[in-house]
Amino acid sequence: MISLVTEINDGRLLVLEKNLSDFLPLFAQFEQGEMIPNEQLFVLAPDGTVIYHPNEELVRSRHNLGLELKNWQGPDSRGLYRFDIGQNNYIGVKRSLKIPEGWKLYYSVPRRLLIDVVKQEVVVQFIVLATAFFSAFAALGWILQRYYSNPLADVARSLSGYELNEKEAVPRTASRGILELDQLIRAVNGMTDKMRSTTEQLEEREELFRTVTEHSVHWAFWLHPDGGLRYIAPSCERITGYSAEEFYRKPALLRDIIHPDDRTLWDDHRHKTDSRGELVPMDFRIQTKDGATRWIRHFCQPIISDTGSNLGNRGTNIDITDEKLAEQRLVHHSLYDSLTGLANRDLFMDRMSHAISRCAREEFQFAVLFFDLDRFKTVNDSLGHRIGDRLLQNVARRLREESRPSDTIARLGGDEFGALLEGVNDVSDVLLFARRVQERIREPFQLDNFEVFSSISVGITLSRGKSRNAEDLLRDADTAMYHAKSLGRDRIEIFDTEMHARAVARLSLETDLRRALERREFINHYQPIMELASMSIAGFEALVRWQHPEKGLLPPGEFITLAEDTGIILPLGESVLNHACAHLRNWRTETKGRVSITMNVNLSALQLAQSDLAGNLNYLLEKYDLNASDLNMEITESMLMEYTGTVPETLERITALGTGLCMDDFGTGYSSLTNLRRFPISGIKIDRIFIASMMEREDDHKIVRTIIDLAHNLGIHCVAEGVETDLQLIELKKLGCDYAQGFLFSRPLESAEALVMIQKAVS
Amino acid sequence: MQPLGSKIRRTLLLVGGIAFLGAAISVATLQYQQHRHSLVRVMTARIDITQGIISELLRLEQARVRGILHELTRQNAPNEIRLLERALHIEGENDLFYVLDQDGRVSLISKSYRQYLGLSLNANRSPVSIFPWSPGSQ
Numbered sequence: 001m002i003s004l005v006t007e008i009n010d011g012r013l014l015v016l017e018k019n020l021s022d023f024l025p026l027f028a029q030f031e032q033g034e035m036i037p038n039e040q041l042f043v044l045a046p047d048g049t050v051i052y053h054p055n056e057e058l059v060r061s062r063h064n065l066g067l068e069l070k071n072w073q074g075p076d077s078r079g080l081y082r083f084d085i086g087q088n089n090y091i092g093v094k095r096s097l098k099i100p101e102g103w104k105l106y107y108s109v110p111r112r113l114l115i116d117v118v119k120q121e122v123v124v125q126f127i128v129l130a131t132a133f134f135s136a137f138a139a140l141g142w143i144l145q146r147y148y149s150n151p152l153a154d155v156a157r158s159l160s161g162y163e164l165n166e167k168e169a170v171p172r173t174a175s176r177g178i179l180e181l182d183q184l185i186r187a188v189n190g191m192t193d194k195m196r197s198t199t200e201q202l203e204e205r206e207e208l209f210r211t212v213t214e215h216s217v218h219w220a221f222w223l224h225p226d227g228g229l230r231y232i233a234p235s236c237e238r239i240t241g242y243s244a245e246e247f248y249r250k251p252a253l254l255r256d257i258i259h260p261d262d263r264t265l266w267d268d269h270r271h272k273t274d275s276r277g278e279l280v281p282m283d284f285r286i287q288t289k290d291g292a293t294r295w296i297r298h299f300c301q302p303i304i305s306d307t308g309s310n311l312g313n314r315g316t317n318i319d320i321t322d323e324k325l326a327e328q329r330l331v332h333h334s335l336y337d338s339l340t341g342l343a344n345r346d347l348f349m350d351r352m353s354h355a356i357s358r359c360a361r362e363e364f365q366f367a368v369l370f371f372d373l374d375r376f377k378t379v380n381d382s383l384g385h386r387i388g389d390r391l392l393q394n395v396a397r398r399l400r401e402e403s404r405p406s407d408t409i410a411r412l413g414g415d416e417f418g419a420l421l422e423g424v425n426d427v428s429d430v431l432l433f434a435r436r437v438q439e440r441i442r443e444p445f446q447l448d449n450f451e452v453f454s455s456i457s458v459g460i461t462l463s464r465g466k467s468r469n470a471e472d473l474l475r476d477a478d479t480a481m482y483h484a485k486s487l488g489r490d491r492i493e494i495f496d497t498e499m500h501a502r503a504v505a506r507l508s509l510e511t512d513l514r515r516a517l518e519r520r521e522f523i524n525h526y527q528p529i530m531e532l533a534s535m536s537i538a539g540f541e542a543l544v545r546w547q548h549p550e551k552g553l554l555p556p557g558e559f560i561t562l563a564e565d566t567g568i569i570l571p572l573g574e575s576v577l578n579h580a581c582a583h584l585r586n587w588r589t590e591t592k593g594r595v596s597i598t599m600n601v602n603l604s605a606l607q608l609a610q611s612d613l614a615g616n617l618n619y620l621l622e623k624y625d626l627n628a629s630d631l632n633m634e635i636t637e638s639m640l641m642e643y644t645g646t647v648p649e650t651l652e653r654i655t656a657l658g659t660g661l662c663m664d665d666f667g668t669g670y671s672s673l674t675n676l677r678r679f680p681i682s683g684i685k686i687d688r689i690f691i692a693s694m695m696e697r698e699d700d701h702k703i704v705r706t707i708i709d710l711a712h713n714l715g716i717h718c719v720a721e722g723v724e725t726d727l728q729l730i731e732l733k734k735l736g737c738d739y740a741q742g743f744l745f746s747r748p749l750e751s752a753e754a755l756v757m758i759q760k761a762v763s
Numbered sequence: 764m765q766p767l768g769s770k771i772r773r774t775l776l777l778v779g780g781i782a783f784l785g786a787a788i789s790v791a792t793l794q795y796q797q798h799r800h801s802l803v804r805v806m807t808a809r810i811d812i813t814q815g816i817i818s819e820l821l822r823l824e825q826a827r828v829r830g831i832l833h834e835l836t837r838q839n840a841p842n843e844i845r846l847l848e849r850a851l852h853i854e855g856e857n858d859l860f861y862v863l864d865q866d867g868r869v870s871l872i873s874k875s876y877r878q879y880l881g882l883s884l885n886a887n888r889s890p891v892s893i894f895p896w897s898p899g900s901q
Contacts, residue, residue, distance in 0.1 A: 015860070079807065091799075107810040114798055122790060122794050126791075129783065133783040137778070141775045145768050153766065
């Protein structure tokens with residue numbers, strides 16, 4: 001309802017109350033002409049009461065929308081309001097009416113409507129826009145790809161696959177006519193030309209360098225200042241067993257492979273090299289990958305650049321293992337005996353010199369022992385040098401086994417050994433050692449199929465003696481040993497001054513002996529051998545004498561042993577035999593062959609060992625026109641025992657000539673019946689000691705009788721030596737002895753005297 | 764490391780995507796603004812028309828009132844009643860004409876509404892439009 005009031009002139013008011021329903025057709029008409037979907041037109045009274053609303057219920061209930069419409073926000077610059085009803089967003093416009101006053105018109109639509117419309121429009125536009133953009137950028141991409149990317153890719157591909165033998169690194173067609181690309185390709189091609197030239201030079205130099213280093217026997221390397229490895233030659237693998245890659249991975253391996261005993265030396269050397277910058281060689285050992293030890297000669301020098309900065313150290317290692325081994329072998333050979341592995345004389349002397357020096361500095365004593373194998377020459381001559389060498393090796397082994405680690409055992413030459421015992425307190429310790437050695441040497445040696453027995457003579461000298469140098473000490477020990485040997489072998493003798501004097505005298509005698517041979521000072525004397533049955537001269541025994549220019553006529557007992565030891569016995573024996581044959585021929589000639597006498601000549605052991613003895617004998621028989629049976633060779637049992645090698649054959653050859661063989665000094669030695677059967681013995685000579693006492697001692701008498709009976713039983717003759725009395729002669733005749741010799745019949749006579757005696761006997 | 768072609772493609776895709784997004788947002792915003800503007804114009808026009816129609820309706824009613832008022836000034840009391848009844852009869856069944864005296868009491872009203880107390884200006888229960896008397900404006 002709306003009231004229209006108009007004042008009448010008389011003060012009254014004309015009121016027209018008009019029902020609002022009259023407006024409804026107007027609004028209905030508005031709704032029917034809906035231009036926008038979901039649009040709403042509503043009218044509110046000033047108090048907010050709904051005057052018109054599409055929802056008639058709100059109008060009928062006079063709903064008040066005033067409060068709800070207070071959240072209208074705006075208006076914006078275009079007079080548009082925004083408001084929310086519940087979850088729905090709206091936009092709208094409003095008007096305030098002046099007539100009727102206070103009325104408000106509201107016109108709104110859902111905001112979603114606007115968005116939907118925009119969406120529909122925009123989607124299409126978006127599609128168009130996207131298509132346009134895609135086309136534009138695709139075209140742009142194609143252009144970039146074709147004109148820039150592809151040419152650059154061609155350049156890159158060409159450069160990456162660039163080879164020196166290609167004419168051009170990059171084909172010019174790749175440029176697509178672009179100036180910058182053309183310039184780039186030209187630059188690249190120019191650069192590759194230079195690179196090709198430089199690369200060829202570098203490859204040539206690299207090949208040269210590689211050839212030099214890889215085929216070098218030396219092992220070069222370059223260390224950074226920080227210890228890293230810049231280069232190492234592949235030859236390191238050949239020397240160390242470790243590959244270059246292993247060294248690159250672990251540069252510390254250069255030090256780790258050094259022998260632990262040499263690492264300090266290495267560190268010192270590195271320090272010196274770094275500080276002094278000198279190229280100083282150093283030898284050290286390394287342990288290879290397979291555990292072997294090799295010797296390296298190391299050279300190292302810092303590398304300083306032109307600007308003076310330190311570029312590290314350049315080192316060269318040379319494998320000198322063979323050189324070192326050769327050096328060690330040389331040293332070993334110069335100081336050690338190659339047969340036995342013992343120290344040689346030089347090293348022994350050096351050790352003695354050190355011991356002497358130590359004695360001078362402190363309270364210290366030592367002993368020098370000189371060993372000499374007894375009868376080693378017999379073994380050597382009879383069993384051969386190979387067995388002899390084996391014997392020496394075994395003796396050396398036993399000497400080592402009996403010695404202390406601090407002792408020095410040496411082979412001084414031949415069958416001579418030496419021992420240097422340092423730090424001895426008493427001579428008894430030395431004697432204990434020497435006896436222990438003797439006991440070990442006495443044990444049999446099993447050499448191949450031979451069981452060899454031996455013994456050793458020992459000479460000892462102590463440091464407290466007067467000897468002042470090693471030579472004197474060794475000489476004294478040698479003298480003591482010689483003394484032990486002269487006393488019967490397998491003995492121990494300690495040096496004293498008297499021994500030294502004897503040795504000097506012996507040396508003097510040896511010198512005289514050699515001179516005597518040259519001066520023909522040896523002469524033969526002949527003692528007659530009488531046949532007891534007829535009491536006639538059966539023969540003579542040649543006995544050598546030395547006509548010494550100062551000492552006069554010396555008997556054989558004073559020089560024969562020395563002659564045997566020095567080997568002079570050989571020329572001496574030949575001289576005796578030669579003179580004996582010559583004199584026998586002379587006697588025969590002088591007596592015109594009217595007497596039949598024989599000549600007994602003593603053989604030495606060395607002569608017997610001469611394989612050509614029978615030949616020489618035959619030569620002399622022919623030379624002096626003698627029968628073999630005119631000679632009797634006298635040997636001793638000991639000679640047969642010592643020489644078993646070629647001796648039997650030699651004896652067989654002698655007897656085969658027809659020469660008699662007589663066993664001298666029978667009864668004093670082995671008295672072996674086996675030897676009498678084994679060798680072609682034709683006679684036995686009873687030693688003078690039995691003859692001398694046979695009349696006084698029943699035992700000796702029995703021995704003489706037994707020997708005579710034995711000879712007869714064996715069918716050989718028997719000769720008694722040293723017969724000096726008539727009683728002895730009578731008794732020997734009684735016992736049936738065949739021959740006798742001695743002062744009873746004659747002293748040894750000179751050749752001329754013997755001739756006179758023979759002539760007398762003939763007459 | 765990527766090939767240059769791939770790099771170009773990726774760059775173009777990125778730049779194109781960003782440009783497309785920018786353009787799309789611009790287009791969408793522009794479209795929104797444009798549609799919003801159009802909508803505002805339509806809505807403003809519609810509400811202005813509605814406002815004009817209301818004003819026109821009221822102006823017609825005012826002319827009716829003026830006609831009755833003119834008759835009232837020429838009639839005596841009994842005629843006034845008839846006039847009002849006739850006006851009432853002529854103008855419409857939903858409209859009610861009556862006259863308030865100087866005390867605000869209903870002095871003239873159609874017989875059918877004799878019991879009606881009339882408009883209380885003080886109470887102002889309903890929208891009231893008071894048109895000033897202006898015979899000259901007839």
